[in-house]
Amino acid sequence: MPLIVSFVSQKGGVGKSTLARALAAVGATGKLKVKLADLDIQQQTAVRWGKARKQRASASYVEVGAFRSFEDALDDSEAFDLIIVDMPGHTSPSTGRVARASHVVVVPTSPTIDDLYPTVLLLHALEEIGITRSRLAVVLCRVLEPSEEKIARDYIDAAGYELLPGFVPERANYRSAQNRGQAITETIDGSENESADLLIESLLRKIAGQSAGMQNGKGD
Template structure:
């Protein structure tokens, strides 16, 4: 269980009425790890006792939807509920039945991306270490801020990293100097993560303890961010 899980649930109970926590995963380009993180977050929330659903908003790719099918075929627990939605509005209409809704948005979908960001408690932007990944991500974040999304609700997640501490530190500085926070932990490039996904598993469910721990650290950081924001709202 997450170290901050109890505090997270207490913050949830302090609200005037039961609401669903919403995590939005958005990106300016494809292939940066958005769906990978969506599945990881959902699995960790379910494992922690939160009834969770992934709203797969990329109706063409349906990456999370097909993954959920593979997971069901392999009888992997906990079961992760995933549904494809054509619009953010329809996804939100289903949210009250759950403790958490993970919205996996389309890449390069400016209008939908803004809708996801407006609805989300936390907006996670996955990025790699190179400027080719970092620059589009920062431009997306700047765009969201200009359209009214508060900076504290935006967080970058380091994905597909090389394992080089120097490169990781440089990427984090790039994002922080642009004015944004970066979640703790990172997801390195590994064939084991791909193999886990092929078999309907999340990246915290590989056969390697070290890789699972790296992914769990990033999931924990997202919980910490939600807890922090929840406490500020009820203070």
């Protein structure tokens, strides 16, 4: 059975697809067979990225496809080590099904109150349907300046949750890289990448820990 990691949010524009693509690229570079399933059949953000990526001979291969349902995305699941599900930028009846089937549910937010507030509502809703906190990974994206990180961490902490270490800054070169079929982890930006690299490392540790716990019979 493959690892399943889903990316969900209450609204678009919070960095969900950016992180999904970064995790897919890191997994593929690590020699995993990775499938990135785009469930936003209208926008198909991941699919466009996948097409651009195919033009880059040096890029590690990621299988990318658009699917009308989560069940369709799992049709050939036995062929993959890691399935990443990029959900639409809103919740729907399928959100619960995807979350229950996922080893880790990643919930991104920007540091604005307009995004933090619905993120906390979503976290509460996921817990209400049985998704324990050990399976939730709350991550911070689109940070413009360091002071925003503290505001976001304090807000999420006050709600009883914890942001993973690191964050994704808002950078023009990240957008350009993704337009070319790259992930934010594949840019060369020196120390500017440290916060994003730390976040991806934190997410990988979260996924590995949850996977190990489930294999040992201690997971959810």
